[in-house]
Amino acid sequence: MTAASRTPIRILGIDPGLRSTGFGLIDKSGSALSYVASGCVKTDAGAGLPQRIATILDGLAEIIATYRPHQAAVEIVFVNVNPQSTLLLGQARGAAIAALVTARLPVAEYTALQVKQAVVGHGKAAKEQVQAMVARLLKLPGTPTADAADALACAIAHAHGGQGLGALATLGKRVRGGRIV
């Protein structure tokens, strides 16, 4: 047993958004992943941007203080068709990363493609497939919400070293059509 397998590494995955920032925490013990917590930080759509950014910062700071993750992984957001939405999303993502670096967490970034490849096996997976595979990989009793599932999926992608299902294959698991069999 290696030192890495004895000490679980706790990973905080983040799916940034101004309205709702999803978070998901998993523990990686050697090659085994286990669920810790997930949810989302919601901001008041009627509040000004500084107030909404404060809500994201305070929410993530509380989650970090409660669960004490060692590493963080943030999904690289899409450029939206609406430039104003892109700007707002960028600001929310900047605030989320600010919360992580303020807590001195190392921050890795993954594209949606990398995240989907890591949990489903291909980059064109639907939201529902991601949710189902996250539930399966982490042995959840139910299906997580889309925000939480994306955040957990990002944490899983990081746990796999961004190698997608190639990493799973080395664990003696087989993948067929995006499912572990």
Next chain:
Amino acid sequence: MTAASRTPIRILGIDPGLRSTGFGLIDKSGSALSYVASGCVKTDAGAGLPQRIATILDGLAEIIATYRPHQAAVEIVFVNVNPQSTLLLGQARGAAIAALVTARLPVAEYTALQVKQAVVGHGKAAKEQVQAMVARLLKLPGTPTADAADALACAIAHAHGGQGLGALATLGKRVRGGRIV
């Protein structure tokens, strides 16, 4: 003499950017404005986004700790023609606002139009006009750099309560063609 005129209010203006975040500090004593400091926080273009955001946070935290402003004013950035640039700018702006709200500063936001109206008298002023008027309004010995001038202009707009040159007129100053005469 009112209490407001006896106790100067120190305003930190911010012109956000990923490569360079301009800052400018002014004191407002009653209706008089005076220059305190200005400059910019530059990030390493070769570093990853989390590292660049950390640089912005650390830089602004140091400025806030050194000059102890009471209020902050941030320019509302343009949506760029390039969506990827818009996303990067949004992230930088989100990080800058995160630094301000972390320091518990009240944050006001002003559009470039409002800022130009406040310092030059109309919204179509060129960058050089803004620089010249900031130097004049704050009695600077030279012309500030564009980043610093925009940040100082934003602080001036906030000091004027976002009222543009109407506020200057009440100080017994006349404005003609964007110049105080």
